[in-house]
Amino acid sequence: GAVVSQHPSWVICKSGTSVKIECRSLDFQATTMFWYRQFPKQSLMLMATSNEGSKATYEQGVEKDKFLINHASLTLSTLTVTSAHPEDSSFYICSADPSGQAEDGYTFGSGTRLTVV
Amino acid sequence: QKEVEQDPGPLSVPEGAIVSLNCTYSNSAFQYFMWYRQYSRKGPELLMYTYSSGNKEDGRFTAQVDKSSKYISLFIRDSQPSDSATYLCAILTGANNLFFGTGTRLTVIP
Numbered sequence: 336g337a338v339v340s341q342h343p344s345w346v347i348c349k350s351g352t353s354v355k356i357e358c359r360s361l362d363f364q365a366t367t368m369f370w371y372r373q374f375p376k377q378s379l380m381l382m383a384t385s386n387e388g389s390k391a392t393y394e395q396g397v398e399k400d401k402f403l404i405n406h407a408s409l410t411l412s413t414l415t416v417t418s419a420h421p422e423d424s425s426f427y428i429c430s431a432d433p434s435g436q437a438e439d440g441y442t443f444g445s446g447t448r449l450t451v452v
Numbered sequence: 453q454k455e456v457e458q459d460p461g462p463l464s465v466p467e468g469a470i471v472s473l474n475c476t477y478s479n480s481a482f483q484y485f486m487w488y489r490q491y492s493r494k495g496p497e498l499l500m501y502t503y504s505s506g507n508k509e510d511g512r513f514t515a516q517v518d519k520s521s522k523y524i525s526l527f528i529r530d531s532q533p534s535d536s537a538t539y540l541c542a543i544l545t546g547a548n549n550l551f552f553g554t555g556t557r558l559t560v561i562p
Contacts, residue, residue, distance in 0.1 A: 341495070369550070376460060378554045379496070379540070428495050432548075440486055441550060443495030 337363050337433030341444030348419055348451055356414045356447045358429030364409035365431035369441065370402075373426040385412040385429075419451040455479065456543050458553025467562050471528040475541035475553045478522070484544035485517050487526045489537045490555065496540055499526070531560045 338361040348354050358368055366387045371379040383404055384392040391404035401423075403415040416423055426448050430441040458475040465471055477485075483504055488496035502508045505519040514527040524541055538555040545551065 339495075344493075367548075376554070378458075379552045381549055381551065384549070426493075430495070430550075440488075440498030440501060443497070445495050446493065448493065 337361075337431075337442045339429060339431050339442045339444040341429055341447055343447060344445060345448040346450070348449070350420055350451055351418055353415055353417045354419055354449060356416075356427055356429075356449075358412045358414070358431075358444055360410045360431050360433070360442075363431075363433040365412075365433070366409060368406060368412040368429055368431045370404065370412075370414050371428045371430065373428060373446075379428060382414075382427075385414075387412075416449065419449070421451045424449055424451045455482075455545075455551040456541055456553045458541050459556060460554045462557040462559065464559045464561060465531055467531060467533060467560055469531050469560070471526075471531050471535070471558060471560075473526040473528075473539050473541070473556050473558070475524045476522055477524065477543050479543075480519065480522060482543045482545065485515070485524045486542040486544065486550070487513075487515055488540045488542060488552070490540060491537050496552075499539075501544075528558075531558075533560045533562050536560050 340359045342357045368385040370382045373379045385404045385406040387406045393399045406412040428446040430443040456477045486501040487499040490496040500515045502515045508515045512529045516525040538557045540555040541553040
């Protein structure tokens with residue numbers, strides 16, 4: 336089946352530094368990928384929709400200058416958390432639609448646990 | 453108002469029990485309803501989806517949508533310890549965005 340690979344699975348960084356998270360579709364092409372954030376005991380919150388070859392679409396309240404998204408190819412989207420602070424510590428998950436039929440459900444990566452110290 | 457609301461639980465049941473997980477949603481225009489299962493520190497995986505109203509069955513799992521009350525349910529029959537996970541309901545909007553409930557953590561005790 337369709338696989339979405341996310342890397343790294345966990346990362347610890349110092350406050351003020353930037354962290355890049357990669358999301359790859361391994362056996363299909365994805366013109367659109369989605370980035371979610373999940374705080375402990377809370378729901379997955381859609382942060383942004385990543386579009387290949389164009390600018391990402393951010394959800395209300397998500398700072399586009401802080402969460403930089405690049406979708407340079409049909410199999411790779413990256414999320415860069417710039418000038419990370421402890422409140423950015425969270426579980427970040429990407430997803431993509433392998434079938435083109437959104438109702439078939441999106442395939443999710445395994446997530447990246449970010450801890451900012 | 454959130455698009456979808458879910459009781460976070462946690463929920464503990466003995467092996468073999470019938471489990472009922474429920475969500476409510478806000479917009480009567482929503483048509484696609486999904487249930488995902490998420491194991492700890494992993495991404496969610498799709499269990500089932502239903503379109504519009506009615507029931508859908510897959511093995512021990514039954515998804516139910518009641519559009520009149522904007523209520524969605526997932527039933528698990530003959531629950532097994534391997535069913536222990538967090539279950540998330542989700543709705544798919546017309547813009548193909550997925551919005552999730554909080555998730556209900558289920559533990560099936562052997």
